[in-house]
Structures are given as structure tokens and as C-alpha cells.
Amino acid sequence: MNFLLAYFDPTAGSLLLQALVGGFGGIVVVGRYLWMQLRGHEQVQAILSQSREIPISTQLQSR
Amino acid sequence: MNFDSGSFRDRSARVFASGEQIYRALSTEAYTNWQQxxxxxxxxxxxxxxxxVGTEELSPIERQKFSLPGSVAAVLKHERIPFISYPYEWSFTMLKHAALVHLEILADAVSSGLILKDASPYNVQFRGSHAVFIDLGSFAPMVPGEPWLAYRQFCELMLFPLLLQAYRGVxxxxxxxxxxEGISAHQFIQWMRWIDLFRPGVFTNGWLQAALEKKTQATPxxxxxxxxxxxFNSQLIERMLKNLKRIVERLKWVPRITQWTSYNDALSHVADDGPAKSExxxxxxxxxxxxxxxDLGCNDGRYSKIxxxxxxxxxAMDQDHACVDRLFNTSLESQSNILPLCIDLANMSPAQGWRGHERKRLEDRGxxxxxxxxxxxxxxxxAAxxxxxxxxxxxASLGGELILEFPSKQDAMVRALLxxxxxxxEDYSLEHLEFELQKHFRILQRQSLPSGERTLLHGVPYHSV
Incomplete structure (x- = not known):
């Protein structure tokens, strides 16, 4: 994927707004975006839930 | 060769001056964009x-006269703008023109598969009353599916200042x-009343943008x-540009009447002395x-026009915003060579920005x-x-000739000030003024005006006599 990077921070809010004010087509884009965010969040949660703490014997624990 | 101290933000297309000419050194990427x-x-x-801005590309032989870094792929030569001015010196209508020029050029660019990387009013200058887009390094190929990255900058430096002036008179x-860097969305909405949310441009571009910025701060x-x-596609950008253009086009600022906007021939000293001053x-x-x-304290610009x-x-400079805006509007009709600016002579535009080199002080621009x-x-x-x-x-430090009007302490306006x-x-007298003037100028002409309390002087610096 290609990017044109600005030399200033465009902020996520100002980018999202451009889709929000774009009528029906824009709402569809925002819907997909939110769905991706949700999926991304779920995936992160899933990875976190699969991780386990490595038991360390109390003798080895430093105080 | 030294790059202009104000053009460091975009390293791919830096500006430099040589003699009276203005040039732009392009990186390989910026050169490809320019060709497109x-x-x-x-x-x-x-x-x-x-x-x-009028621009031509220098041939490799012409480029050789400059000692440029190896990363420079091409050099452009720009038409020289007679006097550089900054948005904080413009009137409402001037900033509005700058915003519209930006939006129109961007709309054309988008329909040709290009975009403007930034949306700074500093990229527009005025040739007299004519707005000119000068930052050719800002054009770049549009990346499919990418939003307009400079939208926020457009709001902060052009849209919000215009809305503030039009809706709240600030x-x-x-x-x-x-x-x-301009006015942030959060700062902008602090100035708005709840009723202003129903006015074009405030809710979506202001309130919603501020809310989204807050919500998405932590987006990883x-x-x-x-x-x-x-x-996301370019049609969404085109639709937004149309909306923004409609909002800006409809903006109107109705200035309150000041003592300076009604400074006209009805005043006795203006009526009595006006024709002699004009002559x-x-x-x-x-x-x-x-x-x-x-022209310092230009008011309606009658002497600027002469x-x-x-x-x-x-x-043409005046500290009264309404006067400057009125003069710009009248100059527009005649496409004149008058550049009106909002300047407070007791507190003129200083050197500003990074190390004080980014924006020049007024006297250093010509x-x-x-x-x-x-x-x-x-x-x-x-008064000051x-x-x-x-x-x-x-x-005298400005280095030019001088036409100066001196009203005595018996003048009605002076009496009103005092x-x-x-x-x-105690040193406010014609004798003392002439004593001071003669340290720097040869006074070629002096003339008493019909009101009897005002004197005109024409001085020429000794170095140019």
C-alpha cells in the first residue's frame, strides 16, 4: 500500500471526519472502519487472553 | 547559496533567492511531481x-551557477511577488480569497489525480489585490483511498479564523x-455559542472534529x-471540497462602524485640506x-490610489481592520497594484517562528x-x-523619501487627542519635527494646508539627493 505522508500530523479525528461528511458513501466507509477497529480490538483481546503467566517459584521471585 | 529560512518545513522543495530572483530547489520526488x-x-x-505563480524550469547549464546539494534534481525560477505579506496582516476578505483559491486549485488537482500536501495560507500571496498560489512543491500525486491530509491545517489556518470573524466578530x-499553527478545533468551539452550532461549518468542521480528535487520541x-x-475514495474529498467552498463563499463579515470607517469628506479638516493634500x-x-x-495610516486609500x-x-497599511477590508474590496474591482494590510505601527509584525527566522519582520520584506x-x-x-x-x-531607517503631514497642537484632532x-x-512642534527630520532628510518642499493648522513636508534622504 502506498502513502503520501504529510510533514505535520493530520490527526485521526480530522481524517475520519472526511468520511463522515461524505454522505451515504462516507457512512459506509466509516461503518467498515469501525468494524475493522472492533475486529482488531477483539483480536488483540484474544491474543491477550491466550497468553499465560509463566509460574515462577516463590523462591526465585525477587523482592 | 542559502535556503530561505522560512521554507524548511517541506525539505523536498526549498526556496532560495539569488539577486532579485526567487528559485525553488526540487528533490527527485518533487521534480517528478512538478513534471506531472x-x-x-x-x-x-x-x-x-x-x-x-509564474514558473519556469532552469536548464542544467543555468543551474550550474548555484552551488546546490547533490540531492537537488531540478531548479524552478518563480515570478517575484512584489511584497510578501502574512495571514496575520490580511483582512477578512483577503483570507477568504486565499481560502477560495486554495479550494479551487485543490478541486482541479483532485480531478486530475493530484492533491495538495498542505493547506497553509502562507502558500498564497497577493500581487496587489490578486491572490496567487505560490507553493508548487505542495502538488503531489493522489494516493488512491487516502483522505486529504491537510484538511485539519485548512481548518486551523483558514476556515476557523474566517468563521470566528464572520460569526463572532473576533x-x-x-x-x-x-x-x-492556527486555531485548533477545541479552541475554536470555545468561542462559539450553542446557537452557532446551527450556522454553516461550525458543527461538522468544528464541534465534530474536536470531539473525534478527543475520541481517537489513543488510536494505535x-x-x-x-x-x-x-x-475511502477521492469522491469523498471532492464532496467535502464542494461543501467547504460553499461555506467559505457564503461567509460575510459586517464590521462595526468605527471612527475610522466614517473618516470622510464630512469632517471639516478633511474637506478643507483634502484637495491640497491630494495635489x-x-x-x-x-x-x-x-x-x-x-502609505501609513491609509484609511480609505485615497492617497494610495494617487x-x-x-x-x-x-x-497601504492601517490598524483598522474594517478600513483595510474596505480598501481591499474596492481594489478588487480595479485589479489594482495596492496591497492593503492590517498593521499597527506601534506594534508592527515582528520576526517570528523558529529562531525568529521563519516569518520576517515587516521592514525586512522590502x-x-x-x-x-x-x-x-x-x-x-x-496617542501611542x-x-x-x-x-x-x-x-528615516526605512531609507526612502518621505511625505509627512504635521498637525499643530491647535488642530482639532490633536486637541481631541489631548x-x-x-x-x-513639549517636543511636539513643527520646529522640533523639522530639526529631527533634517538629521536624515533634505526637506525639498513644505506647504501649509488651508485649515491653517497642518503642514505638509517632502523630505529626501541625504544619501539619495
Whole structure:
């Protein structure tokens, strides 16, 4: 994927707004975006839930 | 060769001056962009009608006279703008014109598969009353699915200042002068009343943007990439540009009436002395052509207009925003060579930005050949409390000829200035003024005006006699 990077921070809010004010087509884009965010969040949660703490014997624990 | 100290933000297309000429050094990427944009019909058309700065590419042989870094792939030579001005010196209509020029050029660019990387009003300058887009390094190929990254910058530096002025009557110049990055969405909505949310542009561009910025502060992923993947397309940008243009076009600022906007022929001293002053200015101005004239305290610009007949450019300055806006609007009709600016002579635009090099102070942007200083010196000495020798010293430091009007202490306007003040101005007299002037100028002409309380003087610096 290609990017044109600005030399200033465009902020996520100002980018999202451009889709929000774009009528029906824009709402569809925002819907997909939110769905991706949700999926991304779920995936992160899933990875976190699969991780386990490595038991360390109390003798080895430093105080 | 040194790059312009204000052009460091975009390293791919830096500006430098050599002699009287202005050049732009392009990186390989910026050169590819230039080749693409310069072949577009919209670009050629807008360059022809003067909306985009006149530009030509130097041949490799011409480039050799500059010692440029190896990373420079090409050099462009730009038409010279007669006097550089900044948004914090413009009136409402000037900033509105700058915003519209930006939006129109961007809309053309988007329909040709290009975009503007930034949306700074500093990329627009005025050739007289004509707005000119100067930052050719800003054009870049549009990346499919990517939003307009400079939208926020457009809001902060152009849309919000215009909305503030139009809806709340807040003069934007002082804010833009101290906040070079502009007005944030959060700051903007603090100025708005709840009823203003129903006015065009405030809810979506202001309130919603501020709310979204707050909500998405902690977004860990790239919003640009996520929107690309979500199907964002250039039609959404085109629709937004149309909306923004409609909002800006409809904006109107109705200035409140000030003592300066009603400063006209109804006032006795203006009616009595006006014709003689006009004749005096006309005689001095017609004696030779001048490149740059400054008219200090220009008000309705009547003397700027006289001077403009025999000058390449007249910079007409006044601290009253309403006067400057009115003069710009009248100059628009005649496409004149008068550049009106909002300037407080007791607190002129300083050197600003990074290390004070990014924005130049007013006096460093072009020295006038002639300074017209009518009806202003009593305000500087008696109202702003600047010592008379200091005022004369500053006028002399500009290096040009001088037309100066001196009202005596018996003048009605001077008496009005002093009516509630302790008169500590013993040195305010014609004799003392001439004594100070003669340290720097040879006084070629002096003339008493019909009111009997005002004198006009024409001084020429000794170095140019």
C-alpha cells in the first residue's frame, strides 16, 4: 500500500471526519472502519487472553 | 547559496533567492511531481490567468551557477511577488480569497489525480489585490483511498479564523500572529455559542472534529491505512471540497462602524485640506516612477490610489481592520497594484517562528522608495506615546523619501487627542519635527494646508539627493 505522508500530523479525528461528511458513501466507509477497529480490538483481546503467566517459584521471585 | 529560512518545513522543495530572483530547489520526488502537474491543463490555465505563480524550469547549464546539494534534481525560477505579506496582516476578505483559491486549485488537482500536501495560507500571496498560489512543491500525486491530509491545517489556518470573524466578530489577526499553527478545533468551539452550532461549518468542521480528535487520541493503528482499507475514495474529498467552498463563499463579515470607517469628506479638516493634500501627493509621486511605496495610516486609500499611478506596488497599511477590508474590496474591482494590510505601527509584525527566522519582520520584506505618512504622526506621538525623535528615526531607517503631514497642537484632532491627557509632549512642534527630520532628510518642499493648522513636508534622504 502506498502513502503520501504529510510533514505535520493530520490527526485521526480530522481524517475520519472526511468520511463522515461524505454522505451515504462516507457512512459506509466509516461503518467498515469501525468494524475493522472492533475486529482488531477483539483480536488483540484474544491474543491477550491466550497468553499465560509463566509460574515462577516463590523462591526465585525477587523482592 | 542559502535556503530561505522560512521554507524548511517541506525539505523536498526549498526556496532560495539569488539577486532579485526567487528559485525553488526540487528533490527527485518533487521534480517528478512538478513534471506531472506542469503538464495538466488546469495548471497551465491558472498560471496564465495569474492564479498560480509564474514558473519556469532552469536548464542544467543555468543551474550550474548555484552551488546546490547533490540531492537537488531540478531548479524552478518563480515570478517575484512584489511584497510578501502574512495571514496575520490580511483582512477578512483577503483570507477568504486565499481560502477560495486554495479550494479551487485543490478541486482541479483532485480531478486530475493530484492533491495538495498542505493547506497553509502562507502558500498564497497577493500581487496587489490578486491572490496567487505560490507553493508548487505542495502538488503531489493522489494516493488512491487516502483522505486529504491537510484538511485539519485548512481548518486551523483558514476556515476557523474566517468563521470566528464572520460569526463572532473576533479579529483573527492577533490570534494567527501568536499561534503560527492556527486555531485548533477545541479552541475554536470555545468561542462559539450553542446557537452557532446551527450556522454553516461550525458543527461538522468544528464541534465534530474536536470531539473525534478527543475520541481517537489513543488510536494505535494508522487511520490513513485503515480508511484506505475501508474503501475511502477521492469522491469523498471532492464532496467535502464542494461543501467547504460553499461555506467559505457564503461567509460575510459586517464590521462595526468605527471612527475610522466614517473618516470622510464630512469632517471639516478633511474637506478643507483634502484637495491640497491630494495635489501635493500627486506632484511628488508623478516626479518619477517608484518601485515600492508605503502609505501609513491609509484609511480609505485615497492617497494610495494617487501613488499607485506612478508606482509598481503600494502597500497601504492601517490598524483598522474594517478600513483595510474596505480598501481591499474596492481594489478588487480595479485589479489594482495596492496591497492593503492590517498593521499597527506601534506594534508592527515582528520576526517570528523558529529562531525568529521563519516569518520576517515587516521592514525586512522590502524597503519603500517613498513613505506617505499623512494624518498619523500625532497618533504615534500623542496617542501611542512614542517620542517624536524615535518616530522620525524609524521613518528615516526605512531609507526612502518621505511625505509627512504635521498637525499643530491647535488642530482639532490633536486637541481631541489631548483633551483628557496630561500634555507631556513639549517636543511636539513643527520646529522640533523639522530639526529631527533634517538629521536624515533634505526637506525639498513644505506647504501649509488651508485649515491653517497642518503642514505638509517632502523630505529626501541625504544619501539619495
Amino acid at each position: 502537474v506542469s503538464n495538466q491543463p488546469f495548471f497551465r490555465q491558472r498560471s496564465l490567468n495569474g492564479q498560480i 479579529d483573527f489577526q492577533t490570534i494567527l500572529r501568536s499561534q503560527l 493503528t494508522s487511520t490513513v491505512r485503515d480508511l484506505q482499507s475501508s474503501g 501635493f501627493v500627486h506632484q511628488v509621486c508623478q516626479s518619477k516612477h517608484r518601485r515600492l511605496v508605503w 501613488a499607485s499611478r506612478q508606482a509598481s506596488t503600494v502597500v 524597503r519603500p522608495d517613498l513613505v506617505i505618512c499623512l494624518g498619523i504622526i500625532h497618533h504615534m506621538v500623542l 506615546n512614542i517620542p517624536l525623535p524615535d518616530v522620525v528615526d524609524w521613518l 483633551r483628557n491627557k496630561h500634555d507631556q509632549y
